[in-house]
Each structure stands twice: as C-alpha cells, then as structure tokens.
Amino acid sequence: MSNVTEVSADLAKIVGAEHVLPGSTAHYLHDATEARGLLGFADCVVLPETVEQVAEVMRCCYERSIPIVPRGGGTGFAGGCVPQGGVVLSLERLTKVRAFDPFSWKMHVEAGVPTGRVHRLARENGLIFPPDPGAAEQSQIGGNIATNAGGPHAFKYGVTGAWVTGLEVVLPPGNIVEFGGPFRKDVAGYDLKSLMIGSEGTLGIVTAAWLKLLPAPECALPVIACYADAASGCGALERVLGSGLVPAALEYLDAGTIAASGGAFPWPLPEQAGFMVIAEADGTRAEAEALCEELREALGEDALELYSPSARETEPFWRWRHGVSIAVEAALGGKLSEDIVVPFEHVGRAIAATVELGDRYDLPALSWGHAGDGNLHATFLLAPDDTAALERADAAARELFALAVELGGSVSGEHGIGLVKRDALSSLADGTVRSLYAEIKDIFDPAGLLNPGKKL
Amino acid sequence: MSNVTEVSADLAKIVGAEHVLPGSTAHYLHDATEARGLLGFADCVVLPETVEQVAEVMRCCYERSIPIVPRGGGTGFAGGCVPQGGVVLSLERLTKVRAFDPFSWKMHVEAGVPTGRVHRLARENGLIFPPDPGAAEQSQIGGNIATNAGGPHAFKYGVTGAWVTGLEVVLPPGNIVEFGGPFRKDVAGYDLKSLMIGSEGTLGIVTAAWLKLLPAPECALPVIACYADAASGCGALERVLGSGLVPAALEYLDAGTIAASGGAFPWPLPEQAGFMVIAEADGTRAEAEALCEELREALGEDALELYSPSARETEPFWRWRHGVSIAVEAALGGKLSEDIVVPFEHVGRAIAATVELGDRYDLPALSWGHAGDGNLHATFLLAPDDTAALERADAAARELFALAVELGGSVSGEHGIGLVKRDALSSLADGTVRSLYAEIKDIFDPAGLLNPGKKL
Numbered sequence: 068m069s070n071v072t073e074v075s076a077d078l079a080k081i082v083g084a085e086h087v088l089p090g091s092t093a094h095y096l097h098d099a100t101e102a103r104g105l106l107g108f109a110d111c112v113v114l115p116e117t118v119e120q121v122a123e124v125m126r127c128c129y130e131r132s133i134p135i136v137p138r139g140g141g142t143g144f145a146g147g148c149v150p151q152g153g154v155v156l157s158l159e160r161l162t163k164v165r166a167f168d169p170f171s172w173k174m175h176v177e178a179g180v181p182t183g184r185v186h187r188l189a190r191e192n193g194l195i196f197p198p199d200p201g202a203a204e205q206s207q208i209g210g211n212i213a214t215n216a217g218g219p220h221a222f223k224y225g226v227t228g229a230w231v232t233g234l235e236v237v238l239p240p241g242n243i244v245e246f247g248g249p250f251r252k253d254v255a256g257y258d259l260k261s262l263m264i265g266s267e268g269t270l271g272i273v274t275a276a277w278l279k280l281l282p283a284p285e286c287a288l289p290v291i292a293c294y295a296d297a298a299s300g301c302g303a304l305e306r307v308l309g310s311g312l313v314p315a316a317l318e319y320l321d322a323g324t325i326a327a328s329g330g331a332f333p334w335p336l337p338e339q340a341g342f343m344v345i346a347e348a349d350g351t352r353a354e355a356e357a358l359c360e361e362l363r364e365a366l367g368e369d370a371l372e373l374y375s376p377s378a379r380e381t382e383p384f385w386r387w388r389h390g391v392s393i394a395v396e397a398a399l400g401g402k403l404s405e406d407i408v409v410p411f412e413h414v415g416r417a418i419a420a421t422v423e424l425g426d427r428y429d430l431p432a433l434s435w436g437h438a439g440d441g442n443l444h445a446t447f448l449l450a451p452d453d454t455a456a457l458e459r460a461d462a463a464a465r466e467l468f469a470l471a472v473e474l475g476g477s478v479s480g481e482h483g484i485g486l487v488k489r490d491a492l493s494s495l496a497d498g499t500v501r502s503l504y505a506e507i508k509d510i511f512d513p514a515g516l517l518n519p520g521k522k523l
Numbered sequence: 524m525s526n527v528t529e530v531s532a533d534l535a536k537i538v539g540a541e542h543v544l545p546g547s548t549a550h551y552l553h554d555a556t557e558a559r560g561l562l563g564f565a566d567c568v569v570l571p572e573t574v575e576q577v578a579e580v581m582r583c584c585y586e587r588s589i590p591i592v593p594r595g596g597g598t599g600f601a602g603g604c605v606p607q608g609g610v611v612l613s614l615e616r617l618t619k620v621r622a623f624d625p626f627s628w629k630m631h632v633e634a635g636v637p638t639g640r641v642h643r644l645a646r647e648n649g650l651i652f653p654p655d656p657g658a659a660e661q662s663q664i665g666g667n668i669a670t671n672a673g674g675p676h677a678f679k680y681g682v683t684g685a686w687v688t689g690l691e692v693v694l695p696p697g698n699i700v701e702f703g704g705p706f707r708k709d710v711a712g713y714d715l716k717s718l719m720i721g722s723e724g725t726l727g728i729v730t731a732a733w734l735k736l737l738p739a740p741e742c743a744l745p746v747i748a749c750y751a752d753a754a755s756g757c758g759a760l761e762r763v764l765g766s767g768l769v770p771a772a773l774e775y776l777d778a779g780t781i782a783a784s785g786g787a788f789p790w791p792l793p794e795q796a797g798f799m800v801i802a803e804a805d806g807t808r809a810e811a812e813a814l815c816e817e818l819r820e821a822l823g824e825d826a827l828e829l830y831s832p833s834a835r836e837t838e839p840f841w842r843w844r845h846g847v848s849i850a851v852e853a854a855l856g857g858k859l860s861e862d863i864v865v866p867f868e869h870v871g872r873a874i875a876a877t878v879e880l881g882d883r884y885d886l887p888a889l890s891w892g893h894a895g896d897g898n899l900h901a902t903f904l905l906a907p908d909d910t911a912a913l914e915r916a917d918a919a920a921r922e923l924f925a926l927a928v929e930l931g932g933s934v935s936g937e938h939g940i941g942l943v944k945r946d947a948l949s950s951l952a953d954g955t956v957r958s959l960y961a962e963i964k965d966i967f968d969p970a971g972l973l974n975p976g977k978k979l
Contacts, residue, residue, distance in 0.1 A: 170765045171867040193767050215710045226708055229685065242955045249866045251896045252682055252936035254671045254721040255948055256978075257960055261717030265710040282767030309626045311649050311738030354810045410705045411627040440707045480708035492711055499698045503966065504713055510962045522712075 071110040074133055074154065078113045081123045086160070088112040095155045098143040099202075100487060102401045103449065103457060107149035109136070116160040118177075118235060118243055118274040125272065126241030128154050134519050137268035139210020140181065142202040144404060145485025147214060147267045151520050158209050161274060166249075169194060172280040173232070173249055178209025178273050185278065194280040197224035200481070201389050209273045215265035217481035219316035219345075219388070222439035224281075226481060228264040233277035236263055238270075239512050249277045262507070267483045268518040270511040284349040287315060288359040289384055291374040292366040293340040297321055299369040300342030301415035304438050306365040307346060308411065314362060316439070318345040320391065321418055323433025327448075328394035331387055333380065337371040344438070345388065391435055392444070399431070401449040403460040405467060405488075409441045409476035420470050421445040428463040430456060442480035468494060484522045492523070527566040530589055530610065534569045537579045542616070544568040551611045554599040555658075556943060558857045559905065559913060563605035565592070572616040574633075574691060574699055574730040581728065582697030584610050590975045593724035595666020596637065598658040600860060601941025603670060603723045607976050614665050617730060622705075625650060628736040629688070629705055634665025634729050641734065650736040653680035656937070657845050665729045671721035673937035675772035675801075675844070678895035680737075682937060684720040689733035692719055694726075695968045705733045718963070723939045724974040726967040740805040743771065744815040745840055747830040748822040749796040753777055755825040756798030757871035760894050762821040763802060764867065770818060770895070774801040776847065777874055779889025783904075784850035787843055789836065793827040800894070801844065847891055848900070855887070857905040859916040861923060861944075865897045865932035876926050877901040884919040886912060898936035924950060940978045948979070 071090070079087045088095070090109035097106050110133065115121045128135045134153025141148055148155075161177035168174075169192035176185060182196075183204040189196045199218035200211060210216075212234070217226045224230075233247035246260035247253055263271060294300040300319060307317060320328070322341040329336050344366055348358035359375065367373055376384045396402050409417045418434055421443070425432020431448040445467055447460040468478045468491040478484075478491040493501065504523055508515070527546070535543045544551070546565035553562050566589065571577045584591045590609025597604055604611075617633035624630075625648035632641060638652075639660040645652045655674035656667060666672075668690070673682045680686075689703035702716035703709055719727055750756040756775060763773060776784070778797040785792050800822055804814035815831065823829055832840045852858045865873045874890055877899070881888020887904040901923055903916040924934045924947040934940075934947040949957065960979055964971070 168868065170761065172764060173866075215714075217708055221708065225685070228714075229681070238955065244953065244955050246956070248931055248933070250864045250932050250936075251867075252673055252677065252864050252893075252898050253933045254937060254939050255933045255935045255944075256940075256952055256956065257726075257963055258671075258684075258717045258721055259956070259959060261714045265714055270713075282769055305626065308628060313738055350806075350810065351813065353813065354806065357807065357809065408706045408708050410629075411707075412624065437708075442708050475704055476706050477704070477709045477711050479711045480706075481710060483710050484712075488711075496712055497700065499694065499700050500702070500712065500715070503715060506966045507713055507963070510959065510966070 074127065074131055075111045077127050078111065078124060081127065082113055082115050082120050086114040095138060095157060096150065098141045098146060098148050100144060100146045100149065102396050103403050104451065105146050105149055105487065107151060109150040109155045110153055112155040112157060114157050114160050118237065121156065121237045121272055121274050122241040122243050124156055125237055125239060129240040129514060129516060132514060132516065134516050136518050137272045139178065139207035139213065140202065140205045142206040143210065143214060143485060144406065144482040146487045147483050147485035147521055149486055156272065158207060164188065165275060174278045174280060175249065175275060176208055176278060177275045179207050182206050182208050182211055189280050190283060193283055195283045196230060196278055196280055198227040198230060201392060208276060212264055212273050212276055213266065213268050214481065214483040217437065217442065219318050219437060222317050222437060223313060223315040228261060230279045231260065231264060231276050232279050234260050234263055234273055235275040236271040236273055239514065239517060247277065251279065265483065267485060267522045269508060269522045270517065285351045286355050286378060287347055287349040287381060288355045289345060289347045289376050289381055290359055290362045290366060292344045292370040293337055293372045294342040294370055295339050296341045297415060297418050300344055302369065303344050303366045304414065306368065307362065310361070310365050312358065312361055312365060314346040315349040316345065316347040318436065319343065319438040320435040321433055323431060324391060324395060324435040327398045327433065328391045331390065331394060333383055333387060334374055340371060395433065395446060399448040399450050401451040402446050403449060403457065403464060404444055404446040405464055406480050406482040407443050407445055407467060407471035407476060407478055408480040409471055409474045411441045413474040414438055414441055417443050417470065417474065421467065424463040424466055428459040430460055430463060440480065441476065465490065486521055489523065530583065530587055531567045533583050534567065534580060537583065538569055538571050538576050542570040551594060551613060552606065554597045554602060554604050556600060556602045556605065558852050559859050560907065561602050561605055561943065563607055565606040565611045566609055568611040568613060570613050570616050574693065577612065577693045577728055577730050578697040578699050580612055581693055581695060585696040585970060585972060588970060588972065590972050592974050593728045595634070595663035595669065596658065596661045598662040599666065599670060599941060600862065600938040602943045603939050603941035603977055605942055612728065614663060620644065621731060630734045630736060631705065631731065632664055632734060633731045635663050638662050638664050638667055645736050646739060649739055651739045652686060652734055652736055654683040654686060657848060664732060668720055668729050668732055669722065669724050670937065670939040673893065673898065675774050675893060678773050678893060679769060679771040684717060686735045687716065687720060687732050688735050690716050690719055690729055691731040692727040692729055695970065695973060703733065707735065721939065723941060723978045725964060725978045726973065741807045742811045742834060743803055743805040743837060744811045745801060745803045745832050745837055746815055746818045746822060748800045748826040749793055749828045750798040750826055751795050752797045753871060753874050756800055758825065759800050759822045760870065762824065763818065766817065766821050768814065768817050768821060770802040771805040772801065772803045773895030774892065775799065775894040776891040777889055779887060780847060780851060780891040783854045783889065784847045787846065787850060789839055789843060790830055796827060851889065851902060855904040855906050857907040858902050859905060859913065859920060860900055860902040861920055862936050862938040863899050863901055863923060863927035863932060863934055864936040865927055865930045867897045869930040870894055870897055873899050873926065873930065877923065880919040880922055884915040886916055886919060896936065897932065921946065942977055
C-alpha cells in the first residue's frame with residue numbers, strides 16, 4: 068500500500084495532484100468486455116497532458132517496476148486496456164490537433180483525440196479519414212492504432228494502419244521516438260511503425276500520429292438486401308466480388324442478428340428474412356449511382372427485398388448498423404463476441420459453424436460483420452451472471468478459433484488479442500513465430516511492465 | 524578456397540550440380556547500381572527450386588558461417604543484392620503460381636515470379652495487381668517485397684506492401700514460417716509480415732506471397748502538361764491535390780530530365796518546356812473521362828501544352844515514362860540516383876535543391892518521380908570512369924539526404940538502403956531507433972549471415 072501511496076505522490080508531481088485518481092475509479096477498470104464480466108483493478112490512474120509527461124510517468128513507473136496499462140476510449144472488445152494491477156495511463160488529455168493541412172491531405176493528432184473528431188475535422192474540409200470502427204465518438208485514435216481497428220469501410224479503404232504514416236511513441240524506460248512521419252512512402256530502416264500498430268500497448272505508448280486523409284467521395288449510396296437464408300445471401304456476396312464490383316463496404320447480418328437487432332431497422336423487414344447483405348457504393352454522384360445499380364443487380368437475384376436509402380436516410384441507416392453490437396448484447400444482457408477472419412470463400416462455412424457451435428454448446432449463437440474482408444463477429448449470447456454459460460461460450464470460442472485457423476484464417480481481424488484471446492494466439496502461431504513475438508517484446512520492454520498479461 | 528569447393532559440393536547435393544554456378548558468374552554480381560560502378564564478388568551462386576531447398580541451403584551456409592545474399596531480378600537501385608562474398612541465393616527458379624482465385628481477388632505466388640507475369644495473369648482475369656515499379660519484366664515479386672517497391676500508381680493504390688496479405692519466409696538457421704495468409708485483416712500477434720517487407724533480405728528470405736488483387740478499372744486516361752518552369756509546374760501539382768482530385772498517378776519530370784529523355788517522348792514538345800506533370804484518371808469510362816476533364820482544368824492553367832493520349836497511345840506513353848531512368852543514364856553513361864521522400868508541400872524545394880547541389884558540386888543534376896507521394900529520383904549524371912565526379916556526387920547525395928530529413932522526409936521511398944545508402948540511414952535514425960534495428964536484426968539473424976553489410 069505504501070508503494071501505491073508513494074508512486075501516486077511522485078506521479079502527482081509530474082501531472083498535478085488533480086490528475087492522479089484512485090485505482091478504484093470504476094471508469095478505468097473495464098472495456099466492452101464488461102458484458103462478459105471482465106473487471107480489472109489498478110493501483111492508481113494517471114492522466115498526463117503531454118508526451119513529455121507520458122515519458123516521465125513511464126520513467127517513474129519503470130524505476131519502481133510498476134506495470135503501466137495504457138488506455139484510450141475503453142471501447143475495446145478484448146480487454147486490452149483492462150488493468151491487472153499497476154498504473155492506468157489514460158491518454159484522454161492528449162487531445163491536440165498539432166497540424167492539419169487539408170491541401171496535402173494530412174493531419175497530426177495526439178493519441179487522445181476521439182476518432183469522431185478526426186472524422187468531423189476532415190469532413191469539414193472536404194476530406195475523409197476512412198477507418199470507421201463502431202464507437203467512433205467514444206474511441207480515441209491512439210486506441211484505434213493500438214488495435215489496428217477496422218470497420219465496415221475497411222473493405223475498400225483498409226484498416227487504421229493503412230492511414231497512419233507516422234507515429235510518436237514513448238518506449239521504455241521513457242524515450243520519445245518517431246517512426247515514419249508526414250510522408251507517404253518510406254523504406255529506410257525496418258518498419259517499426261507497422262510493428263507498433265496493433266501491438267495493443269505492449270511495446271510502447273503511441274502519443275501522436277500523422278494521418279493520411281483522402282478527398283471525400285461526393286456521395287455514398289447503400290444497398291441493402293434481405294434473403295431467406297445464409298446460403299442465398301452468401302451467393303449474393305460471391306456475385307458482388309465475382310462481378311468485379313468494388314463497394315466501399317460489404318457487410319452481412321445472419322438470422323440471429325436480424326432477430327436481435329431488426330426491431331430498430333429503419334424500414335419494415337420481410338418476415339422470412341434470414342440473412343441481410345449491406346453494400347455501399349461511393350464516389351461522384353454519377354459513379355455511385357452507376358455502381359449502386361450494378362450492386363442492386365448482383366444482390367437482387369434471390370433477394371426477398373432490396374432497399375436503397377436516400378441520401379437523407381443513409382446516416383440513420385449506418386447509425387442503426389453501428390448499433391447492432393449493442394442491440395445483440397441487449398437480448399440477454401451479455402455476450403461473448405469474437406472477430407475471427409477467414410478467406411472470403413469460407414465466410415459461409417464460418418457463419419454456419421458459429422450457429423452449429425451454439426447448438427452444440429446450448430447457447431444462442433449468431434454473427435454479423437465485414438463479409439468482404441472475411442471478418443465475422445461470431446457471438447454467443449449470455450445472461451450476465453450465468454457463469455456456466457460463460458464457460459460453455461469459452462469452450463465454443465476455442466473451437467471457433469481452431470476452425471478459423473483450419474480454414475486458413477486468423478483469430479482476430481480488428482479487436483486484438485488483449486486479455487481474453489491469449490490462448491487463441493498460442494494455438495495459432497507456431498513455436499518459431501511465438502518465440503519471435505517474445506523476443507520482440509523483450510527488446511522493447513525488457514522489464515515486461517507495459518500492459519503485462521496482454522497480447523502474448 | 525577449399526571451403527568454397529566444399530560448400531559448392533554440399534549445395535550441389537541439395538539443388539543438383541547444374542544449379543550451383545561459379546561465384547564469378549557476372550550476371551549475379553551487380554544490380555542497377557552498375558551505372559555508378561558497383562560490382563560484387565561471391566563464392567558461388569545457388570539456384571534452389573523449392574522453399575524446402577531454400578531452407579536446406581540456408582541451413583548448410585549457416586552451419587559453415589557463410590554469408591547468404593538473396594537475389595531477385597537484380598533491378599535494385601541500392602546494391603541490395605550485390606554480394607560482398609558468400610553464397611548468392613537466386614530465387615529465379617521459384618516460379619510457381621501456387622493458387623489463383625480471381626473470384627476472391629487473390630493470388631499465391633512464389634518469390635521468383637516476375638512482377639510482369641503477376642500483372643498479366645491478373646489482367647487476363649479482369650483484375651490488377653496495382654504496384655508498378657519500373658522494371659516489371661525483369662524484377663521479381665520477391666525482390667519487390669524485399670524493397671517494398673513503389674511506382675507511379677502507388678499514389679492512389681499504395682506500395683507493394685499494401686497488396687501483400689501473407690508471406691512464406693525462410694528464417695535462419697533454416698526454418699520455414701508463415702506471416703499472415705490469404706485473409707485481408709489480422710491483428711493477432713505482432714505485424715512481422717510488415718517488418719519483413721522492405722527489410723531487403725536481411726531478416727529472412729521471402730519464398731512466397733499471398734497477393735491481394737483488385738478489379739481492373741475499365742480505362743485509364745493520362746493527362747500530360749508541360750510548363751515553362753518548376754514553379755508553375757509545382758503550382759499545378761498543388762492545384763490537383765487542393766481541388767480534391769485523386770488521380771491514379773501524379774508524376775513530374777524537371778528540365779534536365781526532359782532534356783535527357785524528351786527525344787523519345789511520343790509527341791512534339793514545346794521548346795521552352797522546363798517541367799512536365801503527368802496525371803492519370805482511371806475508373807469506369809465515365810468516371811475516368813470526368814476526372815480527366817477536371818485534371819485538364821487543374822493542370823491547364825499556366826501550361827504551355829496539354830496532352831490527352833488516346834486509349835491506343837496510353838501504353839506507348841507509359842513505356843516511355845518507364846524508360847526515363849535509362850534515358851537519363853544514357854546521357855553521360857552513368858548516374859548516381861537517389862529516391863528521397865519529402866512531405867508533398869516541400870516537393871518544389873527538393874527539386875530546386877537538387878539542381879543547386881549539382882551547380883555547387885559541378886555535376887549535371889536533375890530529378891523526376893512520384894510527385895504525389897513526395898518521392899523524388901534526384902540524380903547526378905556521371906561518366907562511367909570519372910571517379911572524381913563520383914566522389915563529388917556522393918558528397919552531394921549526403922547533403923541531399925540531410926535536406927530530406929530536415930524537410931521532415933526520409934532517405935528512401937522505394938529503393939531501399941542496400942549497400943549504397945547506409946550512411947544516410949545512420950544520419951536519419953536516432954540512437955534509440957538504430958539500436959532497435961540492430962536488436963531486431965539480431966533476433967532474426969543472430970550470426971549476421973543474411974545479406975551482411977546491407978541496410979544497417
């Protein structure tokens with residue numbers, strides 16, 4: 068205890084006493100895995116305001132061998148920021164936009180800037196920052212970088228990492244370094260920027276990023292199609308790719324997901340709807356309209372119903388889509404949700420396997436996600452206190468991971484490994500690769516104090 | 524000598540005697556840096572046919588502490604494959620297309636497949652592999668990955684790494700591993716795939732890659748504009764980005780480059796032409812035509828001449844553009860050519876600085892390159908035997924690197940560090956970052972036998 072008191076006092080000297088909070092401050096002890104009962108504990112919470120303060124905090128903790136758990140918006144799905152003791156270092160006060168040059172399509176932002184603010188700032192200047200993970204208003208750009216977050220539009224535009232050209236990072240024991248910068252190509256040195264992206268705060272703490280932006284498409288036109296079952300829906304997905312169409316997003320919802328979230332869908336749904344495909348055409352108006360027509364044709368075959376929201380209806384529609392995860396959770400009050408990836412041609416098999424696993428483990432099972440990227444949010448529904456169901460869901464998830472690997476895929480597309488998928492990672496990677504991970508961790512964080520217990 | 528005889532005999536047992544060549548075989552001792560007089564030497568050359576043979580060759584060399592120099596098509600501009608002794612391991616016989624699924628836009632190819640063959644195979648199936656480095660017919664996909672090669676169309680589509688979803692790699696002392704695979708998103712583990720891309724054969728030997736493809740745009744329409752000087756040309760470049768136009772390529776040639784290569788330009792050039800901008804609009808015919816018109820408008824202001832090649836003229840035009848490097852070299856018989864990167868807003872300054880350096884060091888100086896990506900091929904012309912000029916060019920290049928870094932850029936966008944830019948790298952990266960590079964090299968290649976003397 069006195070150790071905690073001491074470190075709190077030292078941290079208060081760095082950031083000011085009002086920016087050191089008790090370790091019991093509930094807000095900093097969970098992320099979106101709360102729905103499966105994950106709750107952490109911490110010695111204290113520290114809120115630095117500058118990169119220099121982050122470096123000093125790290126130095127202070129490193130000297131005392133105290134673990135540091137970096138935290139963004141706390142919207143993760145893998146427990147990556149859920150502390151298991153030590154100091155929670157929240158980046159929420161690093162909120163400066165250090166530079167923004169709309170004419171050369173780039174922005175320099177600190178890690179704590181909410182992703183939604185990046186989106187708006189770009190938009191107000193005729194540009195977009197394409198990555199659109201679910202909780203853009205709550206999540207922060209630093210957290211998105213730490214998990215290499217995706218979202219529906221990653222199909223055409225790629226994940227967060229594709230839009231990061233440079234990082235400022237604090238490395239143990241407290242060194243501030245830059246990887247990349249405000250330039251678009253770089254093959255000097257090894258690609259430590261990419262190594263840092265998706266490393267979930269286990270190698271260093273991202274404090275700022277140079278983001279690449281893109282002129283905003285003039286318009287975006289979603290096309291939504293309902294089918295009787297997954298087989299006909301997956302046939303439609305294959306027709307889109309097979310026809311060489313490139314929508315900005317290509318999403319799906321299975322029968323269970325429609326049942327859980329369809330009540331808030333903006334239009335009436337056919338009663339027999341057992342599968343939904345969402346595609347979006349973007350570009351100039353003429354381009355988007357032409358592609359929209361082609362998408363309607365490819366998706367229309369076998370469809371029970373086709374929807375083409377007007378420009379005015381598009382935003383409410385995507386709001387509904389981003390709310391699917393919450394709607395699904397509301398059904399029983401809790402869920403265990405994974406985000407496996409498979410090669411596109413195996414999406415249908417992975418969707419069916421999720422339902423079969425649910426049957427076998429006596430759990431309501433469903434999935435939705437980014438079909439074009441082969442990225443499924445395979446989910447088992449739970450009542451919050453049903454520990455027996457949680458155990459069954461864990462076992463079902465292990466089988467799901469094995470299936471993803473067997474199909475030539477991976478255990479996480481955009482959520483990361485965090486605390487909850489470490490077993491999956493060890494089954495995925497072979498011994499040589501696992502050793503490399505451990506040796507790399509050891510180079511960056513020799514004392515193992517950065518987000519311990521996560522990722523590896 | 525007996526050591527060389529012994530290892531040759533052992534390698535012959537692995538790959539067959541006819542696939543072990545004498546170390547003096549001229550073809551394997553140089554790359555495109557030959558024009559500045561760089562010539563290597565080797566103990567022998569080995570040509571394995573399979574990944575298993577690559578692993579056995581590596582094991583054999585590693586056991587005997589003999590350096591291994593992996594080699595693709597030998598078209599590099601940094602001496603990355605120029606041996607300084609040891610065994611040259613050429614990937615030229617690993618030429619299988621292991622899988623190709625046009626319907627899910629992906630291809631699995633071995634490292635020795637020429638990039639041009641990847642392009643054609645994709646094209647014949649309505650798809651493209653977008654990266655288009657200069658020597659696509661000579662270079663191999665493995666070499667493109669080792670340098671993270673770019674090209675004109677990297678402006679819209681990104682460099683080689685953006686299109687690689689998985690790698691098969693042989694790591695010292697002879698382990699075959701996979702990083703990534705036939706899937707489009709992955710945040711399990713650390714991103715060792717990206718670490719390998721651009722590592723110039725110093726961490727492992729890439730033997731195969733999963734490539735992501737894209738439906739081919741229906742048409743591509745170049746717009747070429749000539750200006751009196753660099754200032755008006757750079758103004759035009761800024762108008763393109765400032766207007767929010769997204770061409771597939773955005774290139775430039777300065778006055779010296781036009782003088783050296785303009786003779787073969789497919790159309791008459793205005794006598795006063797002192798700067799050229801090349802943009803290309805692609806997409807459906809309607810899209811490309813609309814964008815082409817907007818590009819003509821943005822580029823037309825201040826232009827001496829505007830060209831819009833017909834569909835038939837487009838291929839010969841790009842052939843000319845890809846030949847610029849050779850034409851420039853022909854002027855005096857040799858050149859020292861760098862590929863610095865600067866933030867887009869500093870392109871004009873870097874172009875002018877190259878010419879000023881030439882004046883100061885009494886060398887003909889010119890540049891051309893990928894303006895949209897801020898990637899300049901800054902070049903000093905040399906007679907092949909003029910060692911005094913080569914020394915002056917080296918000194919000028921060092922100043923150029925310092926300028927790139929001062930402007931917030933990097934010393935290499937797409938060529939790599941190889942043998943010839945190692946000094947530049949040490950001036951670029953700070954001590955902490957350089958230590959990380961060395962420690963990472965040490966993890967992957969503890970005996971330091973993989974392409975020694977390169978990159979670091």
